[in-house]
Amino acid sequence: MADAAALVSSRWRDLDKLLLRPGNLVGQNFEPGPELRDDLQEYAKVLVVGAGGLGCELLKDLALSGFRNLDVIDMDRIEVSNLNRQFLFRLQDVGKPKAEVAAKRVMERVTSVNIVPHFCRIEDKDLEFYNDFNIIALGLDSIEARSYINSVACSFLEYDSEDNPCEDTIKPMVDGGTEGFKGHARVILPGITPCFECTIWLFPPQVKFPLCTLAETPRTAAHCIEYAHLIKWDEVHSGKAFDPDDSEHMQWVYAEAVKRADLFGIPGVTYSLTQGVVKNIIPAIASTNAIISAACALETLKIATGCSKTLSNYLTYNGLEGLHTKVTEFVKDKDCLVCGPGVLLELDTSITLQEFITLLEEHPKLLLSKASVLHRKKNLYMQAPPILEEMTRSNLSLPLFDLIGQVSKDVVHVNGMTNKNGKKTSSLRKLRVIFKGIDGVSDMDTAGGA
Amino acid sequence: MAEPKTKYDRQLRIWGEQGQAALEKASICLLNCGPTGSETLKNLVLGGIGSITVIDGSKVEAGDLGNNFMLDESSIGQSKAKCVCAFLQELNDAVKAKFVEESPEALIETNPSLFSQFTLVIATQLVEASVVKLDRICRRGNVMLIFARSYGLTGLVRISLKEHNVVESKPDHFLDDLRLNNPWPELKQFAETIDLNVTDLVAHKHTPYVVILVKMAVEWAERHGGCLPSTREEKKEFKEFLKSKTIALDEDNYKEAIEASFKVSTPRGISSNLRQIIDDSAAEVDSTSSDFWVMVAALKVEFIANEGDGEAPLEGSIPDMTSLTELVTGFVISSAVNLSRTLLLSSYDSETIVLLYTYKTDHCQLSCRHYVNLQKIYQAKAEADFLVVEQRVRNILKRIGRDLDAISKTNIKSFCRNARKLTVCRYRLIEDEFNSPILPELLKLLTDEDYSVAVGFYILLRAVDRFATNYNRFPGLFNG
Ligand SMILES: [Zn+2]
Numbered sequence: 001m002a003d004a005a006a007l008v009s010s011r012w013r014d015l016d017k018l019l020l021r022p023g024n025l026v027g028q029n030f031e032p033g034p035e036l037r038d039d040l041q042e043y044a045k046v047l048v049v050g051a052g053g054l055g056c057e058l059l060k061d062l063a064l065s066g067f068r069n070l071d072v073i074d075m076d077r078i079e080v081s082n083l084n085r086q087f088l089f090r091l092q093d094v095g096k097p098k099a100e101v102a103a104k105r106v107m108e109r110v111t112s113v114n115i116v117p118h119f120c121r122i123e124d125k126d127l128e129f130y131n132d133f134n135i136i137a138l139g140l141d142s143i144e145a146r147s148y149i150n151s152v153a154c155s156f157l158e159y160d161s162e163d164n165p166c167e168d169t170i171k172p173m174v175d176g177g178t179e180g181f182k183g184h185a186r187v188i189l190p191g192i193t194p195c196f197e198c199t200i201w202l203f204p205p206q207v208k209f210p211l212c213t214l215a216e217t218p219r220t221a222a223h224c225i226e227y228a229h230l231i232k233w234d235e236v237h238s239g240k241a242f243d244p245d246d247s248e249h250m251q252w253v254y255a256e257a258v259k260r261a262d263l264f265g266i267p268g269v270t271y272s273l274t275q276g277v278v279k280n281i282i283p284a285i286a287s288t289n290a291i292i293s294a295a296c297a298l299e300t301l302k303i304a305t306g307c308s309k310t311l312s313n314y315l316t317y318n319g320l321e322g323l324h325t326k327v328t329e330f331v332k333d334k335d336c337l338v339c340g341p342g343v344l345l346e347l348d349t350s351i352t353l354q355e356f357i358t359l360l361e362e363h364p365k366l367l368l369s370k371a372s373v374l375h376r377k378k379n380l381y382m383q384a385p386p387i388l389e390e391m392t393r394s395n396l397s398l399p400l401f402d403l404i405g406q407v408s409k410d411v412v413h414v415n416g417m418t419n420k421n422g423k424k425t426s427s428l429r430k431l432r433v434i435f436k437g438i439d440g441v442s443d444m445d446t447a448g449g450a
Numbered sequence: 451m452a453e454p455k456t457k458y459d460r461q462l463r464i465w466g467e468q469g470q471a472a473l474e475k476a477s478i479c480l481l482n483c484g485p486t487g488s489e490t491l492k493n494l495v496l497g498g499i500g501s502i503t504v505i506d507g508s509k510v511e512a513g514d515l516g517n518n519f520m521l522d523e524s525s526i527g528q529s530k531a532k533c534v535c536a537f538l539q540e541l542n543d544a545v546k547a548k549f550v551e552e553s554p555e556a557l558i559e560t561n562p563s564l565f566s567q568f569t570l571v572i573a574t575q576l577v578e579a580s581v582v583k584l585d586r587i588c589r590r591g592n593v594m595l596i597f598a599r600s601y602g603l604t605g606l607v608r609i610s611l612k613e614h615n616v617v618e619s620k621p622d623h624f625l626d627d628l629r630l631n632n633p634w635p636e637l638k639q640f641a642e643t644i645d646l647n648v649t650d651l652v653a654h655k656h657t658p659y660v661v662i663l664v665k666m667a668v669e670w671a672e673r674h675g676g677c678l679p680s681t682r683e684e685k686k687e688f689k690e691f692l693k694s695k696t697i698a699l700d701e702d703n704y705k706e707a708i709e710a711s712f713k714v715s716t717p718r719g720i721s722s723n724l725r726q727i728i729d730d731s732a733a734e735v736d737s738t739s740s741d742f743w744v745m746v747a748a749l750k751v752e753f754i755a756n757e758g759d760g761e762a763p764l765e766g767s768i769p770d771m772t773s774l775t776e777l778v779t780g781f782v783i784s785s786a787v788n789l790s791r792t793l794l795l796s797s798y799d800s801e802t803i804v805l806l807y808t809y810k811t812d813h814c815q816l817s818c819r820h821y822v823n824l825q826k827i828y829q830a831k832a833e834a835d836f837l838v839v840e841q842r843v844r845n846i847l848k849r850i851g852r853d854l855d856a857i858s859k860t861n862i863k864s865f866c867r868n869a870r871k872l873t874v875c876r877y878r879l880i881e882d883e884f885n886s887p888i889l890p891e892l893l894k895l896l897t898d899e900d901y902s903v904a905v906g907f908y909i910l911l912r913a914v915d916r917f918a919t920n921y922n923r924f925p926g927l928f929n930g
Binding site for chain 1: 453455456457458459460461462463464489492493494496497498511512513515516517518519522523540541602603619620621622770771821822826
């Protein structure tokens with residue numbers, strides 16, 4: 001037993017150098033001492049979103065940084081093409097859920113850590129699940145998923161009567177992303193630093209070829225491939241959906257693309273390019289993922305302990321020609337729908353929940369369809385799953401005013417679908433509702449939040 | 451074993467078969483397998499590096515478990531090199547993994563020839579004196595050296611090798627090689643076959659912008675005493691001139707031409723960067739010269755001055771260019787996609803659509819042919835340039851007494867395609883850096899907003915290591 005205790009304390013020999021000693025570059029509320037490590041291990045709960053290239057690294061780095069309570073969520077299963085960088089997986093793991101294997105492997109080697117895996121979609125978890133964590137670390141490869149987690153983390157943010165963010169409602173996020181030799185790491189403190197949506201313009205729109213080019217004037221190999229994939233497939237396989245993971249389907253598209261390219265004298269169609277174009281494959285290497293994840297894990301440690309000042313607020317890394325890094329301090333969009341105080345809706349006390357949901361669909365700032373409505377952890381109406389829909393359906397005909405306890409103003413969360421660049425995406429929005437003609441709002445002081 | 455192509459798919463998309471082959475040929479030696487070194491090897495092993503040799507004389511302590519994932523509780527008391535090596539081997543069975551349980555410092559003293567077998571040595575956390583010695587050993591043996599030092603939340607990486615030549619440097623942003631400022635005869639002839647003064651709107655819209663610019667530049671030069679637009683005023687005028695040639699508002703090809711019009715005015719000839727490379731004394735080749743410099747010599751000796759017309763070999767690829775606009779799309783889609791056709795039928799009778807379809811299709815195919823033909827002209831020129839350079843390379847090889855086929859066609863081709871982007875990096879000896887730092891350079895960087903912090907840490911890290919050399923311990927308020 002004595003040996004085990006000694007092992008535990010000497011394992012953190014190097015971490016203690018950061019946590020026990022004062023310094024000049026530390027965070028604002030840094031209080032060095034052994035209690036800090038104890039607190040970190042006892043209370044800090046971190047959620048890692050994604051168990052891919054970044055997620056594997058993040059779990060390892062966070063476990064080695066002294067965190068003891070980690071969760072990881074990922075809906076994917078392990079594929080052979082992951083093995084060049086997702087170092088927690090082996091060939092015999094192919095087909096197994098990433099989150100589960102990743103959690104198990106890290107726990108095997110770093111015995112002090114407890115990692116709870118969640119093999120599901122991020123949308124499958126309710127708000128309470130996310131609220132349980134002190135920090136959320138994102139290792140994702142899609143804009144939609146980032147946007148969703150961002151809206152969840154921002155939904156916890158409350159503002160005081162002066163429209164200043166309440167500090168204890170801030171849910172910090174650390175976000176990493178890579179593409180080939182390039183990557184970024186950023187710290188998002190909702191209400192203080194820009195959220196993902198504030199700087200959505202950083203992500204350029206995806207290149208889409210006009211259908212007419214594909215159909216009539218292909219000029220590049222990619223045009224020929226997209227013709228086979230988007231036009232020819234449907235013409236030949238009426239009704240049968242194309243499955244990018246079915247290699248027979250991919251072979252068919254490849255063969256058609258080659259025919260097309262020959263017809264127009266266009267070089268360069270290969271099977272590998274066909275896969276790349278059809279599945280929109282992002283190139284990825286181990287070292288970029290390791291560098292970006294290490295930056296994210298360190299920021300997570302700094303946020304949790306204050307042992308050093310945090311990144312403010314966006315790091316870009318480029319290892320393409322030599323090596324370049326740059327830190328940019330982006331500013332918040334004060335009108336941001338996601339991290340701002342929330343869209344203000346002035347309502348009649350008579351409005352029913354059903355009418356409220358219809359209003360969200362037509363509201364020019366929201367345009368939110370199929371909304372579920374949440375008030376203070378209580379589901380007022382849920383679109384899914386069917387059992388919850390049935391349980392909450394009777395609320396639709398009741399006045400919203402009564403449903404939220406007849407208060408003059410409050411915050412409600414709505415979760416529905418919005419249209420982003422022609423693509424339906426899940427969106428969570430925070431709304432400030434105020435009821436007309438009720439005491440306390442006659443002065444039109446509409447700034448108050450919850 | 452997994453199909454390597456699938457396993458390495460995501461990286462092959464970056465560095466290709468050639469890059470992967472180079473990686474698989476490389477043998478790496480790591481000195482000291484702390485977290486910095488172990489993590490570095492991990493990322494190389496995952497990618498399929500040829501072989502690794504881990505050299506470390508220490509035994510695993512409990513404290514190592516807090517920073518090195520390659521070690522676990524069962525490793526305590528064992529050789530660190532052995533444990534790290536075993537974990538790394540588990541990551542990729544295609545990699546040959548070896549370890550040597552000896553102190554790197556001692557090996558540098560006693561067995562310097564050991565290092566000559568490696569492609570590259572990664573030295574981590576070495577004391578100053580050993581770094582300097584190792585650097586000299588590596589230079590002599592033509593072995594690349596990467597020196598890495600981490601210290602708390604800071605660290606540095608230093609590359610040291612005599613010379614590093616990059617052919618496929620793949621820079622982030624690089625101007626395409628359209629040669630609009632200096633078109634060769636075949637390109638001009640092709641442009642002449644296309645009439646820009648057609649009144650047919652669709653045909654007008656379908657002319658690739660390259661053709662527009664070549665023709666307009668000729669027209670401009672005729673009116674300006676044979677000169678191309680060069681001053682700001684002239685460039686502006688040239689843009690106006692292009693704009694005046696549009697016959698509809700939505701001609702994307704003309705918009706592209708206006709946007710790209712500066713390419714007509716860029717200075718002719720090779721860049722100063724390439725000039726510096728061909729003027730390098732290493733381009734005076736003999737039997738000891740590397741393939742890279744033999745190929746540079748081939749460029750230098752005559753190609754650029756003769757067939758090249760002052761230019762490097764042509765790259766041979768052209769960017770995609772749009773030649774269709776919204777106006778036409780509705781009809782074309784209708785014919786291609788049955789669904790759209792039925793939608794349109796509500797407002798047009800089917801005969802009209804079929805008629806319009808054939809009409810547009812003709813033009814579309816015309817424009818596509820333009821593009822593909824243009825591509826062929828660029829490719830043909832690149833191929834011709836390559837053949838000339840190849841001949842020169844063979845001549846030089848013969849002259850310096852090497853096998854005529856010592857450099858493969860593929861390599862010469864790649865060299866020609868990337869001639870404008872060649873990069874030569876040279877590094878000082880670490881000993882020189884330590885003993886005679888270039889102070890004005892340091893002072894300049896210290897006052898530069900972008901570099902002052904990094905340079906500050908560089909000086910601090912150097913001071914820390916000098917302190918450690920002198921006092922045999924690291925500075926700080928507390929122990930360790
Ligand atoms: Zn925002």
